Structure formats: C-alpha cells, structure tokens
Amino acid sequence: AQKVTQAQTEISVVEKEDVTLDCVYETRDTTYYLFWYKQPPSGELVFLIRRNSFDEQNEISGRYSWNFQKSTSSFNFTITASQVVDSAVYFCALRRGTNAGKSTFGDGTTLTVKP
Amino acid sequence: GAGVSQSPSNKVTEKGKDVELRCDPISGHTALYWYRQSLGQGLEFLIYFQGNSAPDKSGLPSDRFSAERTGGSVSTLTIQRTQQEDSAVYLCASSLVRGPSSTDTQYFGPGTRLTVL
Numbered sequence: 004a005q006k007v008t009q010a011q012t013e014i015s016v017v018e019k020e021d022v023t024l025d026c027v028y029e030t031r032d033t034t035y036y037l038f039w040y041k042q043p044p045s046g047e048l049v050f051l052i053r054r055n056s057f058d059e060q061n062e063i064s065g066r067y068s069w070n071f072q073k074s075t076s077s078f079n080f081t082i083t084a085s086q087v088v089d090s091a092v093y094f095c096a097l098r099r100g101t102n103a104g105k106s107t108f109g110d111g112t113t114l115t116v117k118p
Numbered sequence: 119g120a121g122v123s124q125s126p127s128n129k130v131t132e133k134g135k136d137v138e139l140r141c142d143p144i145s146g147h148t149a150l151y152w153y154r155q156s157l158g159q160g161l162e163f164l165i166y167f168q169g170n171s172a173p174d175k176s177g178l179p180s181d182r183f184s185a186e187r188t189g190g191s192v193s194t195l196t197i198q199r200t201q202q203e204d205s206a207v208y209l210c211a212s213s214l215v216r217g218p219s220s221t222d223t224q225y226f227g228p229g230t231r232l233t234v235l
Contacts, residue, residue, distance in 0.1 A: 007160075038223070048209065048226035094160060105174070106151075106224070108161040
C-alpha cells in the first residue's frame, strides 16, 4: 500500500522567512513518482514539481527547492524568503510507476505567510 | 492554451437527487482523472480513464457513483441518490500519457463544489 504523510498540518511564518514543508512517503515500488502541488485560496491545484525515483538530485526553481532522499523516503519542499502570495495549501503526492492512474495524496500543509 | 474546465462550479442539491458533474480536459490529453476533496482533507482518487482502455474504477466509494468519458474527451461523473457525505469538491485532471508507465503531470481543473442538503 502507498501512503504519503505530511505531518505539518499548518505552518505560519512571517514574510521573508524560509520555510520547509515535510513529506514522507511509503511504497513498495522501485519505480515511482513524487509531486508537489500548490492549492491557493482560489482552489485550483497548481503543479510545482515532479521527481522520479531514480533521480535524487535536488532541484531549485527560483525561491523553491526540493530535497529528495530515498534513504529516509522524504521529499521535502523549501520556500526561501517567503512571500504573502505563497500562502496556500501544499500537497505532496506519490504515483506508482506501473499505474499511471492512481496518485496518493497527503493531507496537505496549510502555509500562512504574514506580512 | 486552455486548461481543464469543469462545470458547474457550484452545485447545491437535495439529498436523494442525482447530480452530473462535467469535465473538459486539455485538448489532446489522453488521460482523465476524477478526485474528491472533502473539507480540509487531501485528495481521494475516484476513477481514471486512459484512451480506449477500461477505466480504473477502484476509487469509486459506492455503486451510486459512475463516470463515463465520451469520444475520449469530455467526462461526466454521476452521483445517484446523493447523500450528505457526498458533499465535497470534485476535481478533474488530465494528462498526456505517452506510455504505460507514464510520468506525465496531471493538470487540474478548478473543481465543482457539491453541497448536499
């Protein structure tokens, strides 16, 4: 069975602080894919990143960075110098490599960035 | 280009009524997914369509739920005899699947907020 755990239900930071959102996953598959999505107050899920299980390179995109560590089954997401517009619910998701249909989502972390 | 669209954006219905929710995927996307998001919860997979293959219905919570996809494009999710616990946001996503072990990203629509009174 697959499982995604986002232990942080809510995080509140002040603008310009760095914040890390944790994601821990469980799977028996050797091939799998990990995703992060952002859901702003408008409600529409926005794709942020996809990472496959064979690529453990960390990635940086502007103020966003992701740390994938298979040894700890974690795929953490860091926002540097947070901004008010970063306030949203962030979801981590896991998809099996052999079944493109099912994705398992975590319960999400609500990030509030205060001015 | 146009993203995934869903209609209606909001639907209020009475317990016991049937409802139909519509999803228009991104043009050319061969895969279509339905998810349900209850208040304050993560996403719950419902059903997946890929091309002409039989859909993966393993996430449908009961036989009151069904979905079809006509012409490989538009999809309709039908909930019969709605119950209050069906109240949720129903999200549709599509992706361009290029192989059996696709990594293609799902792009989500804005969702339909269903409220069953």
